[in-house]
Amino acid sequence: MDRFREAAKARRTLFNAWLTLNNPFLIELIGEAGWDCITIDQQHGLGGNEALLACLTAARAAKLPAIVRVAENDPGLVGRALDAGAQAIMCPLIETVEDAEAFVTAVKYPPRGLRSWGPYRARLDQAGDYFTTANGFTIACPQIETRGALDSLEEILSIDGVDMVCFGPNDLSVALTGRLDIWAKEVKEAMTLVLRKCRELSVMSLIFANDVDFARPRVEEGWDIVAVGTDAGWFSKAAAATLGAARTK
Template sequence: MHKFHGEAEHMRDNRLKELFGAGETVVNAWVSADSAYLAETLSHAGFDSVTVDLQHGMFGLDGAVRLIQAVSAGPAVPLARTPALDAAVIGKLLDAGAYGIICPAVDDPVQAARFVAMCRYPPTGVRSYGPARANLAQVPGYVERADAQILTWAMIESRAALDAVEEIASTPGLDGVFVGPNDLALALGVEPGLAVPPPEVEAALARIAEAAHAAGRIAGAFALGTEAALRLTGQGYDFVTPGGDMAILRRAAAEAVAAVRGTAVTTAPSGGY
């Protein structure tokens, strides 16, 4: 399988589409730290993709562009989470080289359709021309191929979105849905951040995966570690993030300290979304 980094004679194929098409589980990394070194390291760590989080990450749009560059230096596919349903920001992230966008707070199929349009060129959508870094080599065919290569996930993280998940998942052109379990827990009135989600969240996760697959879409979610990620794959999720960068770092650091001191591992809450 070819690696993602390096130039090609035309717009590079999105390797995630090949993996999803083959029924593989895609394992995604998550970057919230403003460190190109960290982003590049994660791209070389074996993850299929690395998501640059502009919603809650500790950087702005300029920083996100640098992090997408860093991810692109390795084999992982660069993705980004936009902070909002904003055509200008989404277009900028795509122009910087993101091969997929995760959009938060999509509460209904109308918003989902607007999101898809922001990621597609006319006449299908409203994305403005200007692929900048995404087409540095100025090879022909980028615009013609971009719509088929860019992946789109609508986040399901509110009661309204859960109530409309079947309609959202059926939005023409949408590739998948993505769950933020902690925000969804808050929306459902239960405690977020638990190692094992409350029954209300577990039921919602099952419903969301079922709705995605019934519509032929990708079911994705953020997980608070590897055990949670395995529970998600057991529920049929195709696209999982087994913890964010800082949670992984904190856990590894705590385990190293505990191993040397011969004490129990103690860590702060892992955060997450």
Template structure:
């Protein structure tokens, strides 16, 4: 098992926190920069990011040159997308909009080799990245996160969390707040969304699963940590670049920095 992946699993097994960076931008350079900044893991966003399938391998290669483990947020619950990400060498996948226990089971099934699942054999780059014996270890070392993003998912949370083979759940605050309140925001510090976010972390931890969540860093990341989240995204390349540019210009122009429209970029 490569060093970055071994460190990731060791931290999770010890109950420690993993700080994850989020990648929206294509080309691999931001992946390399974020990786060398010191994130424990980096997630390539193929759902709302600008990378696309054609840029997946370049981003994975850039992450491999740094010290982070690489995950992929796939566009949807579509087995070929899940298998392609894992065959390309991702250490794990994050799947959006998992609303039922049946969908969670389908997610796990697509990521496990027979007889435990239905993943087709063909770990093209994964063998280069993780070793020739990858297929023997893949079921045990692949991280599988189901995203909790809707009221329906909350109603079915127990069934989702009780799915055999699931590594953890990952909260998308923007979609979750949109479903609960009609307004998308990354701020889960108050209201109905706050209660839901706290409940998800507690329910996952009670089962020994990994609770994960997206934040842009700062106070919301610290709040997530205080709630028991152990896989915490603390910034995306797009939002960090946007925020830094705005702050520089605001300082030079003598004005307060305007907030980034981070929910729309998630």
């Protein structure tokens, strides 16, 4: 099953649980809670390859399709995450069309790309010949979070093999305004542009929302995938709220 593409075709927004603690048990709880998919963050998250493998194993058991954000645009990191069972790879800090092309080349097998053969876990979820189906199942998701990526947006979205993009409002707000302000006018204008271009060019759209207040309008706008905060943020807020409630006389 390809939950990402099926939901996008049906214009149904998926809710993404963004993990920075990268704990397998949390993934089981997230699945039980009813989230649609997860992002395992290896750029700003905890753990290395062992944590990644454990999280992808838990995701498969919980029936949660997994996006992995790699630390950088490196074909070794991309291939490792795909072989371990990630369906989608997110790449941060894309600046140019050349960056995006190099990323797609790492995600896709020949003749489109140069991904090396060795899908030791990835093949477990695929019926038939994995090599012939992988390029249509895997997802290359460059992030739009720099001025360069925004300036080259249409060219990046037009690259064969760019299946999805992730709009990063935090980094983009800094790039566009010099301050961390996801509600800035410049960020709102960029969001509108990215979503419109994704629809025009049939590219799936993912956006990270810091909180529910930012997420709700994005769902109404029809983004394909909306991430709402992070596991660490949820825990921090719940821990503070629980303690505050217990201390109240």
